Amino acid sequence: MKNRLFLLLFLLTGCTTDAQNYFGEQYLNSKYLKDPLGEEKALDKDPLIRFDAFDCTTFVETSLADGDVEKLCKIRYKNGKVDFVSRNHFVETDWIGNNGFENVSDLYGAVSERKVVIDKKSWFKKVHNIDTDFQKQTVSIKYIPYKNLSKIDVQSPLVVLFIHDGSGIREKIGTDLAVVHMGFLLPGNTLRHASRECGRVVDVDFEAYVNKRKQNKHNLGITLVKIK
DSSP: OHHHHHHHHHHHTTOOOSGGGTTTGGGTTOEEOSSOOOOSBTTBOSOSOOSSEEOHHHHHHHHHTTTOHHHHHHHHBGGGOOOTTTBOOOIIIIIHHHHTOEEOGGGTSOOEEEEEEEOHHHHHHHHHOOOOOOOOEEEEEEEEEGGGOOOOOOSSOEEEEEEEOOTTHHHHHSSOOOEEEEEEEETTTEEEEEETTTTEEEEEEHHHHHHHHTTSTTEEEEEEEEOO
């Protein structure tokens, strides 16, 4: 029922899903809401899909799915299995790998590698009090350090991931973390993302946004992901 209500709202507001809007144009100015989606049951009773509110990840996912709930579930869950534990919670190990997304950062600048150890077992227990048997996973993510980043002129949209050194994160959530934000890098040097600071989905100048982020020494750079 919730999905139908959100779909009805989507249609009544005149939103479309044609090619020109594929990467989230129809969601501009929608409000920012942390963790707005779930499985419609315990542990997360939020709806499978909605169009009125996003965080950075659900904005990218919903846009990639073109507002289709079945496509969205295939992006959000391993093998499309709708279950809290099967959700692609971690971009580094789940979201990129399970979706076959391609890291193309080295086409746009000199890259470094961020080694990250994802401890899902610790995270599930510390944050959600769930016992699991996940093993630690170590992955290396190629990224362009901010010092190597010059103006990027993309010809087609890419997903941009913002990389952090993990300082202070493990103590809070029980695991290391590298990706702390995401959005779309569009032609014309535009970043389209769900911004907690702005409280909504916005288009901003990518270079200006990067200049602001790199003032924090713990922000390392960006990873660019090709859209399938």
